[in-house]
Amino acid sequence: MSSPVIKVDSLTKRFDAVTAVDGVSFSVAAGATVALLGGNGAGKTTTISMLLGLLLPTAGGITVLGQDMLRHRHRVLPRMNFSSPYVDLPHRLSVRENLTIYAHLYGVRNTRRRIARMAEDLDIDRLMKQRTGSLSAGQKTRVALAKALLNEPEVLLLDEPTASLDPDTADWIRGYLETYRDRTGAAILLASHNMAEVERLCSDVLMMRQGSIVDRGPPGELIRRYGRTNLEEVFLDIARNRQRGALDGLSPALEGASD
């Protein structure tokens, strides 16, 4: 396994009396896609926000591409990017204007050529002159992904990358992300509620509950360990705090899983 491009060590975030993320540790290698799974309030978005520097941790460390994110995030940010359906691009600007601004912010060379390439790749050519606010959810997702890939990031953080997309578009996006990862060797960390998506895209899964990682492993291995037929059933076992191997008498599920 190659050296990790994301390394998270005992990451903790407390909001007054509430511990949103509790001593989480994990790493993501170049070329890997890792999923953060968990129910609402499990700590996925909080973890991603800390990785991006939008949120300061209470304790713990984050290293991305060899840099301490808490001290030198601006050295790394040009090599990362992010997309979330909960963060918008300015609605009044056209798609081209938005992509132009972000290309400049990320220091992209040959801006026009790069934007044209992204537009072609993500099939948004005909949307370029439209106001971003007038786009459908699926179109907005593709534009947001174009923004997230403008700088050809080595680390890509995605929050629910296919939320509110129809199955066809969602499948297309997943295929595109796979191709991108394989071509560039980028590390992708995604938070998702779509288990089929995680099974398809991810080499590893981090299962979160109440701010902690309660289990981890490749999707196939988790399914096997829990004696289930798919990841959704594993997710439900964990979310509802059922024990791993309840059916076959294996040891309690979550023991020692949060290391």
Next chain:
Amino acid sequence: MGGLSGRRIGAMVLRHLYVLRGSWPRVIELAYWPTMQMIIWGFLTVFLATNSSWIANAFGILLSAVLLWDVLFRGQLGFSMSFLEEMWSRNLGNLFVSPLRPIEHVLSMMAMSLIRTLVGVTPAALLAIPLYHYSVFELGLPLVAFFANLLIMGWAIGLMVTALILRFGLGAENLAWFVIFLLAPVSAVYYPVTVLPDWLQYVAWALPSTNVFEGMRALLLTETFRPGLLANAMLLNAVYMGLGVVIYLYSFKLARQRGLLLQIGE
């Protein structure tokens, strides 16, 4: 990756210029109020000039005051509006995970404030020439100093307002519109500072704007440029700007501690 990036600052200026380019009503709105103010105060000046020796001695005193007051108001509003635009469009999350540094963001808001102020005030200043045969540009080089000091004061207040909006969210957005008017009575915009009660004069002299408006009156009434007042204004502006930057950066850090950058929006 060390220092400030002109390209990133330029990108943020471009972002707001795109908004203005795509919305002529916004551009017209920028110039509308300063022009209306100038017209009303211009007619008042014409009337008073025939009834007041003070105004008759310096015809442009009220017109200059109203135009320079708009520099302060538009400067602060232009700064704060650039930040509010990002909140309204829920774009802060994207911006602050990009390589854009907070200080670059601040510099871009200053640049936009300058642009918005010039777009707003210049038509009014030009219109005063044919309407009232008065040109504020006749103030000469001191006008540049007055303009710069009022603009910088606007930025300093804009920084503090923005810090409050960052801390309290869009619930505090109205501050951007009215906070500057708290300073209007003590800025001695239309009357000498000596009109104020003694204790309030201390407050007034602690504002760069009071020094600018007193300097403007000295120039128009006695044709004397008072460098001491300008120096006071510059010194006070340095203090307020430093304070504004510290408050803004502290508020930004607080927002990162509390997760406010992802929560704010329409």
